[in-house]
Amino acid sequence: MVLSQRTIARIIDIEGIGLHTGVAARARILPEDTDRGIVFVRHDLDGAEVPAAAEHLVEGNGLSTxxxxxxxxxxTVEHLxxxxxxxxxxxxxxxxxxxxIPILDGSARPFVELLRAAGLRSQGKARRYxxxxxxxxxxxxxxxxLALPANDLHATYAIDFPHPAIGSQVLAIPLTEDAYVAGIAPARTFCLLRDVEAMRRRGLALGGSLDxxxxxxxxGVLNESLRFxxxxxxxxxxxxxxxxALLGVPLRAHLIAFKAGHRLHAALVKRIVADRRNWSLCTSDEWLPAARLAEFAHLRERVIPAQAASIP
Ligand SMILES: [Zn+2]
Known part of the structure; x- marks a missing residue:
């Protein structure tokens, strides 16, 4: 069965504050037609549209997209x-x-809960990957x-912060909907207290708090507890x-990231779309042949850190 594109079944209203501006922020999510993707609309600027696409990525403050x-x-579009x-x-x-976009609790969980409560609607036109x-x-x-050709989306991510609460962390996870909702969406953004003061002097993070x-x-960590x-x-x-998401359609690839962040994520998106020979569009029932995938297996083995390789 070929999977169809989906939109939301009902309008969703979100209220909160902006992380950087510190003022009240609202967003309303509405259903959209097929092949339109995610489109932001500045209601206060005569309905100016900003599609979530690589060509509209700009060098922001380096802290958000x-x-x-x-x-x-x-x-701050990335969590939504x-x-x-x-x-x-x-x-x-x-x-x-x-x-x-409202920051809510600094994770994607409140957005996931609102989207699930509203429900999704199949649009009867094939989704392209x-x-x-x-x-x-x-x-x-x-x-x-490093992004390798694959028939699904999978991430291996490694970070190494010189901080006692973080240190070296490696996660290897298939990005299925269930794995995303349970293991990724609840994870909150983080910052160093000493950076908060510096950001505020630059007029950033004005809405930032332990909430x-x-x-x-x-x-250590000021918050009472970690979720993971x-x-x-x-x-x-x-x-x-x-x-x-700035690729415009869902990606199928195995991603292996070391100490990356928004800037490098953006660079990857731009590099993928910069050369038409890097990608093809396919429906959910079209697969890369196993022999083709096997050509890249040695690359994966070479770059994945030893700790991650032991994670099933
Ligand atoms: Zn974030």
């Missing part, structure tokens, strides 16, 4: 995009009356991402899923 088209800008992609929503229209036809990689210093981020002191012992690396995967 920023999209802009002409004068219209939308910031992550929830939409994690649940398999292909088409949605997101109206905002300001530049920022972007399938890699050859490996694509990006590198910046000791940060790197919407894990805040790290020099030797490795919540930090799980949030990195959450951000990656959201940033990959």
């Amino acid at each position: 920023t999209l802009a088209r002409g004068e219209a800008m939308v910031v 995009l992550s929830a939409l992609r994690g649940l398999g929503v292909d088409n949605a229209r997101i109206e905002v009356d300001g530049p920022e 972007l399938t890699l036809t050859r490996p694509v990689s990006v590198k910046q210093g000791d940060k790197a991402i 919407n981020a894990l805040v790290l002191t020099e030797d 012992s490795d919540e930090f690396v799980r949030h990195k995967v959450l951000d990656l899923v959201g940033d990959l």
Whole structure:
């Protein structure tokens, strides 16, 4: 059976504050037609549309993902995009009356709950997947991402922060809807307390608090408890899923990321779409042959860190 594109069944209203602006932020998610993808709409700017696409990615503040088209800008889009992609929503229209998507609790869980409560509707037109036809990689210093052709979406993510609460964390996870909802969506964003003051001087993180981020002191975490012992690396995967939504359609690839972040995620998206020979579009019943996938197995073995290789 060929899987169809999906949109939401009912309108969803979201209210909260913007992480960076610190002022009230609202978003309304509406159903959208097939092949439209995720489209942000600045209600306060005469309905200017900013599609969630690589061509509208701009160099933002480096802390969140920023999209802009002409004068219209939308910031902190990645957690909502992550929830939409994690649940398999292909088409949605997101109206905002300001530049920022509400941060809610700093994870994608509240978005997932709202989307699930609203329900999804099949649109009767085949969903297209972007399938890699050859490996694509990006590198910046000791940060790197390798994306290998595959018939599903799978991430292996490694981080290494010189902080006692984080240290070295590696997660290997198939990004099915169930695995995403249970293991990725609840992971909250995090920041260092000493960086918060510096960000505020730059006019950023004005809405940041223990209610919407894990805040790290020099030797611990200010929040009462973690949702996962490795919540930090799980949030990195959450951000990656959201940033990959800028490809416009779901990706099939095995991603291996080291110490990456929004900038490198964005660089990967741009590199994939920059060369038409990197990808093909296929429906859910079209697969890369096993012999083709086997050509890349040695690359995967070579780059996956030893700890991750032991994770089933
Ligand atoms: Zn994030």
